[in-house]
Amino acid sequence: MQFVSFGFLIMLPIVALINFFIPRKYRYIWLLVVSALFYLSLDMKAAAVMAGTVVVTYFAALLMEKVSGGADEKRTKTAAVILALAIVIEVAAMLVFRSGKILGAIGISFYMLKSIGYLVDVYRGDDIAEHNPLMLALFVSFFPQVLSGPIERSGNMMPQFAYPVTVDFDRFRDGFLQCLWGYFLKLVIADRLAIFVNSVYQAPESAQGTIVAIATVLYSFEIYCDFAGYSAIAIGVARILGIDVMKNFDSPYMAKSIAEFWRRWHISLSGWLKDYIYIPLGGNRKGTVRKYINVLIVFAISGIWHGSALTFLVWGLLHAVYQILGFVTQPLRDKVVETLKIDRNGLSHRTMKTIFTFLLVNLAWVFFRASSLEQALLIIKKSFEFTPWVLSDETLFKFGLSHGSFNIGIAGIVLLIIMDVLNFNGVEMRERIIKQSIWYRWIIMIGAILAILIFGIWGAGYNASSFIYQQF
Amino acid sequence: MKIKISSILKTIAFLAALCVCVFATTIVLRSKDSDFKYGDFFDKADQIDVLFIGSSHVINAINPAVLYGEYGITSYNMGGHGSIMQATYWELKEALQYCNPKCVVVDTFMLQKNYKYLDEMDESYSDEERASSISQLHLNMDCWPLNELKVEAINDLIKDDEVKKQFLADFYVYHNRWEELDKNDYKALWGTQDRNELFGAEMRYGMELTPGIYPNPDDENGLGGDTIGEEYLRKVIEECQSRGIDVIVTFLTCSATTDDKRAIDSAEIICNDYGVEFVNMQDLGVVDLYTDLNDTGHMNALGSIKATKYIGEILAESGDLTDHRGDDAYADWQRKTDAFHNDIYEMAVHSDSIYQQLNYLSEGKVSSIIYINDGSQAFGDNQFQRLIHNYTVTPKIYHTDGPYILINDVASGNIYEASGSETLDGVSTSLGTVHYQPVEHLFRLFYTDEDPENNLLYDDSRFEYDIQIITYDSESGEILSHNYYKSYGSNYTKG
Numbered sequence: 004m005q006f007v008s009f010g011f012l013i014m015l016p017i018v019a020l021i022n023f024f025i026p027r028k029y030r031y032i033w034l035l036v037v038s039a040l041f042y043l044s045l046d047m048k049a050a051a052v053m054a055g056t057v058v059v060t061y062f063a064a065l066l067m068e069k070v071s072g073g074a075d076e077k078r079t080k081t082a083a084v085i086l087a088l089a090i091v092i093e094v095a096a097m098l099v100f101r102s103g104k105i106l107g108a109i110g111i112s113f114y115m116l117k118s119i120g121y122l123v124d125v126y127r128g129d130d131i132a133e134h135n136p137l138m139l140a141l142f143v144s145f146f147p148q149v150l151s152g153p154i155e156r157s158g159n160m161m162p163q164f165a166y167p168v169t170v171d172f173d174r175f176r177d178g179f180l181q182c183l184w185g186y187f188l189k190l191v192i193a194d195r196l197a198i199f200v201n202s203v204y205q206a207p208e209s210a211q212g213t214i215v216a217i218a219t220v221l222y223s224f225e226i227y228c229d230f231a232g233y234s235a236i237a238i239g240v241a242r243i244l245g246i247d248v249m250k251n252f253d254s255p256y257m258a259k260s261i262a263e264f265w266r267r268w269h270i271s272l273s274g275w276l277k278d279y280i281y282i283p284l285g286g287n288r289k290g291t292v293r294k295y296i297n298v299l300i301v302f303a304i305s306g307i308w309h310g311s312a313l314t315f316l317v318w319g320l321l322h323a324v325y326q327i328l329g330f331v332t333q334p335l336r337d338k339v340v341e342t343l344k345i346d347r348n349g350l351s352h353r354t355m356k357t358i359f360t361f362l363l364v365n366l367a368w369v370f371f372r373a374s375s376l377e378q379a380l381l382i383i384k385k386s387f388e389f390t391p392w393v394l395s396d397e398t399l400f401k402f403g404l405s406h407g408s409f410n411i412g413i414a415g416i417v418l419l420i421i422m423d424v425l426n427f428n429g430v431e432m433r434e435r436i437i438k439q440s441i442w443y444r445w446i447i448m449i450g451a452i453l454a455i456l457i458f459g460i461w462g463a464g465y466n467a468s469s470f471i472y473q474q475f
Numbered sequence: 476m477k478i479k480i481s482s483i484l485k486t487i488a489f490l491a492a493l494c495v496c497v498f499a500t501t502i503v504l505r506s507k508d509s510d511f512k513y514g515d516f517f518d519k520a521d522q523i524d525v526l527f528i529g530s531s532h533v534i535n536a537i538n539p540a541v542l543y544g545e546y547g548i549t550s551y552n553m554g555g556h557g558s559i560m561q562a563t564y565w566e567l568k569e570a571l572q573y574c575n576p577k578c579v580v581v582d583t584f585m586l587q588k589n590y591k592y593l594d595e596m597d598e599s600y601s602d603e604e605r606a607s608s609i610s611q612l613h614l615n616m617d618c619w620p621l622n623e624l625k626v627e628a629i630n631d632l633i634k635d636d637e638v639k640k641q642f643l644a645d646f647y648v649y650h651n652r653w654e655e656l657d658k659n660d661y662k663a664l665w666g667t668q669d670r671n672e673l674f675g676a677e678m679r680y681g682m683e684l685t686p687g688i689y690p691n692p693d694d695e696n697g698l699g700g701d702t703i704g705e706e707y708l709r710k711v712i713e714e715c716q717s718r719g720i721d722v723i724v725t726f727l728t729c730s731a732t733t734d735d736k737r738a739i740d741s742a743e744i745i746c747n748d749y750g751v752e753f754v755n756m757q758d759l760g761v762v763d764l765y766t767d768l769n770d771t772g773h774m775n776a777l778g779s780i781k782a783t784k785y786i787g788e789i790l791a792e793s794g795d796l797t798d799h800r801g802d803d804a805y806a807d808w809q810r811k812t813d814a815f816h817n818d819i820y821e822m823a824v825h826s827d828s829i830y831q832q833l834n835y836l837s838e839g840k841v842s843s844i845i846y847i848n849d850g851s852q853a854f855g856d857n858q859f860q861r862l863i864h865n866y867t868v869t870p871k872i873y874h875t876d877g878p879y880i881l882i883n884d885v886a887s888g889n890i891y892e893a894s895g896s897e898t899l900d901g902v903s904t905s906l907g908t909v910h911y912q913p914v915e916h917l918f919r920l921f922y923t924d925e926d927p928e929n930n931l932l933y934d935d936s937r938f939e940y941d942i943q944i945i946t947y948d949s950e951s952g953e954i955l956s957h958n959y960y961k962s963y964g965s966n967y968t969k970g
Contacts, residue, residue, distance in 0.1 A: 009640075172482040407654040445489060449496050456650055457500065463641040463648040 006150075006236050007189060007461060010044075019243050023170055031141050031164040034244065041146040042109075049109045052100050056093060057140045060118040063089035064125045064132035064139075078126050086126045090119055102311070110150040112308060114143050116275055121157040123279050130157050138164055145246070147237040151230065153251040153271035160246070167245035173437065178242030180433045183451045184422075185235030190459030192415035193228035196221045198403035198460070199412070204372060207381055211398060212388025218402075219386055222372050223365045224416050227256065230269070254423040256364070259356035261325040264364055272308075276301050295330070299323045309371070314379060318370040325363055411458050503660050505649045507668055509617035514670040516551050517618075520574040522805065524796050525550035527675075528567050528711070529582030529725075530558045535773040536727040537580070539674035540815040541783040543808045546791045547798030552675030557611035559588040560707035565628035567711060569619045571718065577795055578721040580786065581711050584729065584772075586704040586738035592634035609638060616642050672811050678776040679769035680822060682830045684858050684965075686730040686764045686771055697741030705741055712749045723789065725754045727782055728762035730771035754789065761785045765861055766834055776819065777834050816840065824946045824955045829967045832944060832958065833862040841955065842885045842905055844945040846932050849877035849895075849916060851941035852962040859965070866890055878913045880921075880932075885949040905952040931957075940970050 005011060018037050025033050043050050067082040097115040100108040121142065124130035133139040142160050168174070203210050203218035210218070234251035241248040251271050258264035265273045281301045287294040299320065306319020339345075345352050366383070373379035393399055400406055425432055436447055516523070525548060527537045533554030542548050551574075553566055560583075567579065590597045593608045600608075612632065619625050621643060629642045641648035652660075662668045671677070698705060708724070715722045724746050726739045739755055746753035756762060767778025774782060790796055799805040823835035823843075836843045845863065853859045854876055863872040866883050867890050875894035882891040884904040893899050899911040907923030911932075914920060921932035931954075932943060940959035947954045959970035 172479065405654060441485070445492060448489070449493055452493060453496060453500055456497065456646075457504065457653050459650070462646075462650055463638070 005045075006233065006240075007186070014041075015240060015243070019170075019175075022244050027167055027169075028165075030167050030245070031138055034145065034164070034246075035137055035141040038141060038144040038146040038149065042144055042149060045109050045150075049111070052096065052108060052111060053114060053144060056096065056114060056118055057136070057143050059089055059092055060122060060143065061133070061136050061139045063122055065134070067122070067126055068132045075128070078128065082126060086122055089122055093119055113152045113154055114149060116154045116272070116308075117148075117157075118143055120154070120275055120279055124157055130161075133157070133161060145241070147240040147244075147246075148248065151233045151237070152269075153234060153237065153249050154275050155248060155271065159249065163246050168247075170243065170245045174245070175243055176437055177433055178239040180436060180448070181239030181242060182236050183239075183448065183455070184433075185232045185237075185239060186455050186459070187415070187451060188228040188232030188235065188419070190232075190455055190461055192412060192419065193225050193232055194460035195404065195408060195412045195415070195458075196225040196228070199409070200225055200372070202402040204374075204378075204382070207378065207385055210385070210402070211390040211393050212385050213390045213393050214398065214402065215382055215388075216386040217399070219369055219372075219382060220365060221412075223256070223361070223368050224419070226368065226371070227252070228415075228419065254427040256361050256420075257357055257423055257427040258360050259353060260360055261322060261329060261363060264360060265322070272305070276305055280304060291330075295327045298326055302326075313376055314370045314373055317376065317379075318367050321367045321370065325367075499664060501646045501649075502663050503656065504652045505645055505663075506613065506617065506652065507659060507663060508614050510663070511669055512614060512671050512675055513553075513618040514668075515674055516553070516570070517573065519549070519551070519674075519807075522549050522799075522808075523551050523574045523576055524548055525578045525580060525790060526553055526567070526570055526574070526576045527551070527580045527582070528553045528558075528563050528570075529727075530554055530563070530584050531556045531773060532584040532727050532729060533582045534675070534677050535679055535769065535775075536582075536779050536782045537786065538676045538678065538776075538779045538783045538815065540672075540676070540808075540812040541780050542787045542790075543800070543805075544812040544816065545784055546787045546796075547800035548787060548790055548796050549799055549805065549808060550674065552673070554582070554675070555611065555615035557608055558615060559585050559593070560704040560711070561591070562593065562612060562615055562632060564707045564711050564714070565632060566615050567714060568624060568628065569616075571714075572624065576720060578723065578790060578793070579711070579715050580723045580725060580790075581708070582725045582727050583704075583708060583738055583742040584726065584735070586708060586742055587698050587702060587734050588704050589698075589702040591703055593632050594638045595634045609633075609641075612642070613645070613648075617645050672814060674808075674811070676779070678779060678815075678818075679773055680776055680826075680831055681769040682766065682775060682828075682834060682858075683730070683768035683770050684765075684830075686768055687732075688730070688764075689732045689736070692733050692737045692740065695740045697739075697744050698737050700741070700744070702741075704738070705745060708742065708745055709749075712745070712751055716749070721793065721795065722749075722751045723754060723786075724751055725786070726757055728756045728759075728764065728767070728774065728778065730764060730768065731757055752789075754786070756782060756785070759785070763861075763865075765858065766865065775834070776822070777838065780819075780838065827969055829942065829944070829958075829960050829969070830858065830862065833859075834865075836883065836944075836946070837862070837865040839883070839885055842947050842949045843881075843883050844921075844931075844943075844947075845879075845881045845883075846919075846921075846943045846945075847877050847879045848941040849913075851877055852964055853942060853967075854879075856962070856965045867892060878919060880911055882909065905949055906947050906954075907952060934959075937970055942967070 014037075018033075022030055022033055039050070042053060063085055066085050067078060070081040070085065071078045093115050097111055099105065101111050102108070121130065121133075121139075125132050133142070138161060141164055142155075142157055145155075145160070148155060200218050200222045203214060204222075207215050207218075231252040238248045238251070249271055251269060253267040253270060255264055255268035258267050281297055284297045284300060285293055286297060302319040302323035303316060304319070305322075306316040309315045309318070340347060340352075369382050369386075370376070370379045373382055400409060404412065422432060436444060439447070525542075527533050527539075527550060531554060534552060534556065537550075537552050537554070539550040539552055542550050551570075553570055555562060555566060558566065563581065567581075593612055594605060596605055596608060616625070616628070626643065629639050633639045633642065659668050712722050712724075724742055726735075726742060729735070731739070736757075739757060743753050743755065745751075762768075762774060762778045762781050767774055767781060769775040769778075791798075799808065819835055819838055820840045823832060823838060823841050826832040826835065833845070836845075847853050860872045863881060864870070866881060869892060871892050871894050872879060872881075877894065879894045880892065880899065882889075882899070882902065882904060884891070884902075886905045887903065889902075889904075891899055891902050893911060896913060898913070899909060901924075902909045902911075907925040909923050910920065912920045917938045919932050920930055922928070922930055931945060937959050940961050942960040942962060944956075944958045944960070945954060946956045960967045961970065
């Protein structure tokens with residue numbers, strides 16, 4: 004059962020309604036039952052891998068506390084060995100199973116990071132070991148997050164599972180609006196753009212240069228809408244169930260530097276890599292060269308986490324190089340700005356930085372999307388072939404999208420940009436909508452539902468592609 | 476856990492408003508094909524005495540408007556494009572929920588199809604053909620409301636669960652029709668969308684000039700008796716017999732292949748088993764393969780008129796069916812019958828195709844004068860000659876190089892011909908008393924005593940056209956159209 008399925012849309016209100024009536028202290032059991040059924044409906048074999056992860060995580064955490072003499076005691080070397088062993092087992096399991104060839108592995112990269120984060124937190128004493136196995140199982144398998152995150156921390160989730168908040172009408176409405184936005188991003192924009200992008204990337208050598216460049220830009224929006232859409236649905240669903248999940252995207256394409264991009268893109272993963280890899284490696288505390296090496300390591304791991312192919316490693320390393328170049332050229336760039344008397348806070352300068360950052364990110368996405376390094380290089384080369392007539396000679400509409408459908412995709416991107424600009428400037432649209440009179444609210448909500456139903460890519464004739472991030 | 480009553484009420488009101496909007500959206504977006512075809516069926520279900528079921532052969536070959544016009548028998552054409560026998564069976568089951576016909580006429584074209592599921596077919600079919608098979612089933616199925624029977628039908632016809640969804644909830648497939656919406660789609664909101672005016676039939680007005688003739692099978696054993704098609708034909712017969720409904724099995728004329736002829740043999744064997752009448756129109760000569768087919772597989776409107784009249788005669792002779800003509804409750808049947816005959820009349824008078832015009836003129840609704848100048852290439856066109864020969868039993872058209880004239884005066888029922896140097900002198904027609912006399916290659920006289928100055932078959936500006944067709948009203952003699960054609964082999968251009 005996927006988020007984009009009739010079954011899920013039937014299941015959710017029933018789950019929410021029962022959840023509403025169950026006494027708060029028992030709700031975690033209900034959520035665990037639902038999570039287990041949700042995951043089993045996806046893949047029975049994968050559930051075995053998840054169950055193994057829960058068992059290893061649960062006992063490793065308890066053992067670490069036990070050999071250290073208690074939750075508040077300093078961790079012993081034996082605890083360190085247990086932690087290392089558990090991490091090795093879980094990382095090995097992730098690398099072995101994530102291809103899905105041996106046992107199913109849906110969402111394995113996400114719940115493994117959650118589990119490892121939890122173990123490290125327990126080892127550090129930032130969190131105590133969970134003694135209730137059901138609670139830990141829920142943390143690992145919580146169904147809104149299990150497929151594609153956000154990669155939450157136990158410190159945020161466990162207390163909420165133990166004492167969930169009351170689901171009032173406002174919270175329900177807020178979660179509902181968030182889900183709607185997520186479905187809009189996924190079905191109306193991402194899956195529509197995917198038709199064009201897939202068509203071009205299938206045979207880039209036969210497409211004209213400007214078409215390839217357009218496909219590459221559209222892929223940047225496709226992957227954003229796909230992943231941010233999933234996250235919005237996950238956060239919205241959790242909110243309806245009384246659980247607050249961390250924000251995963253924060254107008255990433257508004258970033259003015261690569262470093263800022265990573266503070267806004269897949270925030271839960273970036274935070275995880277920073278807290279559990281970058282900082283333990285020394286972060287920026289051990290000199291400039293070491294800092295650069297740490298950045299390279301973190302982004303190399305990020306690349307490998309996203310996929311086994313070399314293209315993902317290159318994608319990760321490219322982002323690392325961007326950042327290192329950013330650090331290295333900082334004095335020079337400052338000098339240029341000073342000499343030319345450019346207003347750093349001026350709109351034009353900020354816009355130029357945003358556009359430049361977007362182009363760098365866009366270039367890196369080519370490696371992320373391409374099937375091989377050779378194809379990625381071909382796509383980059385083709386993108387520089389100047390064939391603007393494709394915009395007016397109907398060629399643009401020969402890649403799976405009709406005039407109307409292409410225009411809907413563009414309109415969706417424009418709406419996304421407007422929403423991101425507003426969000427970037429601190430305007431929370433959901434709050435604004437909820438504050439409107441009932442008529443405006445209803446018009447917006449019903450309009451959004453109809454837009455998703457009518458313009459969404461779903462149903463017969465087109466199998467809504469799986470969320471891109473579920474493969475990781 | 477506090478729930479405010481106002482919140483519950485607001486939620487209910489919101490859901491109600493949402494349902495109304497979504498429902499309206501589904502009405503606008505859904506394909507109107509099925510509703511178009513079966514709209515009248517639901518309205519007239521209690522008046523229908525005969526159901527015609529089968530494939531697109533039936534859709535094009537049986538015209539309930541003609542049946543009503545000729546015999547006063549009320550019927551509905553339930554044929555479906557691409558409907559193989561199992562789809563036809565379920566179509567019948569669905570229809571019998573709403574009406575109680577006295578007779579069911581089932582056509583057996585495609586009886587030889589031996590695959591169970593329409594979305595699977597067999598390995599000889601391409602993905603495009605599978606997709607086409609699925610979309611054609613929508614025409615048959617979309618109009619029926621979702622109920623236990625429909626679920627049973629879809630489970631029997633479709634294998635893939637994903638494909639089943641689009642039949643059980645058609646918004647699943649039609650939600651992306653937004654780019655095709657036209658005025659008619661919005662009219663559906665008020666129930667005023669277009670409807671089939673021929674009680675489910677569709678008329679085609681082309682003409683197949685080269686129908687194929689295929690050898691007969693080596694034996695008369697048919698398909699062997701255990702194909703899926705045969706199984707479902709038995710089910711159709713058993714279903715009707717169990718309900719006390721008369722059954723007639725047909726094979727409507729087409730350019731039948733050897734496989735089709737095996738299917739005919741099988742249908743006959745099954746009919747004998749059940750004691751059911753089998754009408755093999757292929758052997759009866761009712762429909763002319765060379766003038767009455769739209770394409771190799773489907774009849775044109777003229778063929779349909781002939782086929783319907785023939786079937787109507789059989790139905791009328793059974794004596795069980797009431798002639799509803801003149802009954803006010805059936806006024807709409809008469810109105811639509813008249814409208815169809817008007818269409819044929821228009822086709823005979825104003826068609827842009829000479830073949831089409833000659834064909835529909837032979838229906839005898841309108842009087843005509845056909846003139847072909849000497850040396851015209853039409854005299855070497857067998858199809859053209861055949862169409863002229865339809866008017867008259869004389870072989871004159873086959874033995875002349877022109878000039879040639881034919882007057883078909885419907886009011887008097889007389890047909891006059893002249894060829895070569897022959898003249899027509901003082902012929903009485905609705906136009907008046909007519910005189911015809913060939914003078915030279917580009918000039919001839921054709922006038923009436925009432926208007927001797929008006930030479931109807933000569934026009935200075937159109938002397939190069941070698942064929943002229945004049946139509947005139949059979950009652951008043953008013954000239955309705957005067958068409959000029961130029962022949963190039965078997966191609967004709969209209970002037």
